[in-house]
Amino acid sequence: AQKVTQAQTEISVVEKEDVTLDCVYETRDTTYYLFWYKQPPSGELVFLIRRNSFDEQNEISGRYSWNFQKSTSSFNFTITASQVVDSAVYFCALSEAWRDDKIIFGKGTRLHILP
Amino acid sequence: EADIYQTPRYLVIGTGKKITLECSQTMGHDKMYWYQQDPGMELHLIHYSYGVNSTEKGDLSSESTVSRIRTEHFPLTLESARPSHTSQYLCASRPTSGSFNGELFFGEGSRLTVL
Numbered sequence: 001a002q003k004v005t006q007a008q009t010e011i012s013v014v015e016k017e018d019v020t021l022d023c024v025y026e027t028r029d030t031t032y033y034l035f036w037y038k039q040p041p042s043g044e045l046v047f048l049i050r051r052n053s054f055d056e057q058n059e060i061s062g063r064y065s066w067n068f069q070k071s072t073s074s075f076n077f078t079i080t081a082s083q084v085v086d087s088a089v090y091f092c093a094l095s096e097a098w099r100d101d102k103i104i105f106g107k108g109t110r111l112h113i114l115p
Numbered sequence: 116e117a118d119i120y121q122t123p124r125y126l127v128i129g130t131g132k133k134i135t136l137e138c139s140q141t142m143g144h145d146k147m148y149w150y151q152q153d154p155g156m157e158l159h160l161i162h163y164s165y166g167v168n169s170t171e172k173g174d175l176s177s178e179s180t181v182s183r184i185r186t187e188h189f190p191l192t193l194e195s196a197r198p199s200h201t202s203q204y205l206c207a208s209r210p211t212s213g214s215f216n217g218e219l220f221f222g223e224g225s226r227l228t229v230l
Contacts, residue, residue: 043203043223044223047219047220103160105157107156
């Protein structure tokens with residue numbers, strides 16, 4: 001069965017600090033896809049990144065970076081020099097290749113960036 | 116910016132009323148989804164569709180029903196609303212692109228309150 005665990009329910013950091021959001025997944029499939037989404041207060045989930053299981057390279061996009069490690073089944077997300085606008089709920093998600101009709105989400109981590 | 120629209124954004128209604136939440140997308144996506152988001156943030160898949168005339172139930176049992184008569188339209192209906200149906204409902208779509216899983220595009224959500 002597939003499962004996504006985001007152990008951190010809520011995190012608060014002071015602006016300009018770095019913060020890492022943890023994501024651990026379970027899947028029996030060898031081909032799968034991992035995602036991160038951001039949900040700002042407006043409610044709409046915004047896609048941030050997709051990573052397939054064959055690509056373990058870390059990714060950096062501006063202040064955002066992602067660390068994918070198959071050995072520990074983790075796909076962690078780091079925000080460097082956080083800003084108040086980063087305050088949101090962040091979801092990690094998993095989709096198995098043989099069940100590409102579904103994306104399963106973790107429970108989300110609510111991130112507060114304090115000014 | 117995603118071209119997927121949900122109406123109404125907010126709805127307050129009395130018990131026993133019939134309601135329909137509308138979802139439309141202009142991206143030509145075959146796959147569409149309804150997620151229910153509880154106050155604790157967790158997203159639960161309640162319905163999905165592979166295309167016209169295709170509807171499937173998701174992981175969370177729901178008393179709602181859906182239809183897919185047109186590619187762009189995926190409405191959700193509750194025949195008799197109850198307070199337990201109070202929640203945020205998020206509609207999403209994704210492209211069908213060979214064997215690769217595309218990301219979900221989300222609408223802004225419909226927040227339903229049943230009194």
